[in-house]
Amino acid sequence: MRRSLPLAAGLLACLPALADYPDKPVTLVVPFAAGGPTDKVARDLAEALRKPLGATLIIENIGGVGGTLGANRVAKAAPDGYTLLLHHIGLASATALYRTLPYKTLEDFEYLGMVNEVPMTLVGRASLPANTYAELARWLDANKGKINLAHAGTGSASHLCGLLFQAAIKIDMTTVPYKGTAPAMNDLLGGQVDIMCDQTTNTTGQIESGKVKAYVVTTTKRLAAPALAKLPTAEEAGLKGFNVSVWHGLYAPRGTPKAVVDKINAALRVALTDADFHKRQEALGAVIINDARLAPAEHKKFVEAEINKLGPVIKAAGQYAD
Numbered sequence: 001m002r003r004s005l006p007l008a009a010g011l012l013a014c015l016p017a018l019a020d021y022p023d024k025p026v027t028l029v030v031p032f033a034a035g036g037p038t039d040k041v042a043r044d045l046a047e048a049l050r051k052p053l054g055a056t057l058i059i060e061n062i063g064g065v066g067g068t069l070g071a072n073r074v075a076k077a078a079p080d081g082y083t084l085l086l087h088h089i090g091l092a093s094a095t096a097l098y099r100t101l102p103y104k105t106l107e108d109f110e111y112l113g114m115v116n117e118v119p120m121t122l123v124g125r126a127s128l129p130a131n132t133y134a135e136l137a138r139w140l141d142a143n144k145g146k147i148n149l150a151h152a153g154t155g156s157a158s159h160l161c162g163l164l165f166q167a168a169i170k171i172d173m174t175t176v177p178y179k180g181t182a183p184a185m186n187d188l189l190g191g192q193v194d195i196m197c198d199q200t201t202n203t204t205g206q207i208e209s210g211k212v213k214a215y216v217v218t219t220t221k222r223l224a225a226p227a228l229a230k231l232p233t234a235e236e237a238g239l240k241g242f243n244v245s246v247w248h249g250l251y252a253p254r255g256t257p258k259a260v261v262d263k264i265n266a267a268l269r270v271a272l273t274d275a276d277f278h279k280r281q282e283a284l285g286a287v288i289i290n291d292a293r294l295a296p297a298e299h300k301k302f303v304e305a306e307i308n309k310l311g312p313v314i315k316a317a318g319q320y321a322d
């Protein structure tokens, strides 16, 4: 009886904090650089979550090592609902790719629900002589050994996409890692690198204004957005099995109280119906999740399936764990 007193007192001390959650701003970690595609999803989502969650979300960009630095920061944060992570397919591809990670993807997070799916585009610097995918394929062939492909670090979506592309055309390129595709895009605009795979949330505006050349989209169907509708799918361009969709999800450190997880999940479901969020994201080619994967358990099941799916895909593309 005596031993249970401190425990009961501890529980009581936690209860008001839980009931009041959130009573201060929440940090939303983006594991890539500011101004990039993941950051754009996070900033739009933070705005849509503000009312239903009842808190301001402050974005913290922790880029590096393909998104694993930011993910690790959240895995090790206090499980109180005040540090969350917005991550994408890289959470699964890094798990399938690295021999060891400083966190356990399926054990060290509370899964809070999925957000959206975003296609990727294969883009090139404006000064490339190739205007169509067929011309690009010829240019790549003629320039073997001299091609630079930018990406957001080993394990990132652009790394995965670039890997699959190199495997599909059987041409190895010099890969140049950045802390996100915002700085990578700057170098592509400056002509320092040749090509890159990136989400439409980052490339649509640049394609529209002719600052980069676009060759294919990585979806199985063509996209509706005006700037992207003319682009062939990778399959149409002859790249069999080259198909990447960048899904995003929301996470909290393991041990975050169930009541807090439920509250964030309920707020997320409301945020994903926000008309402004839809308008902004859909204009950039994103599709908002509206299925069972909004539930934490289904979200986790999906990520586990993605890890299992990506392992053999990455190996087949000739890449082994670091």
Ligand code: ASP
Pocket (backbone or CB within 6 Å): 032, 033, 036, 037, 038, 039, 090, 151, 152, 156, 157, 158, 159, 179, 180, 181, 182, 198, 199
């Ligand atoms: N597009 C990046 C990636 O390849 C991430 C980012 O900068 O948002 O994963």
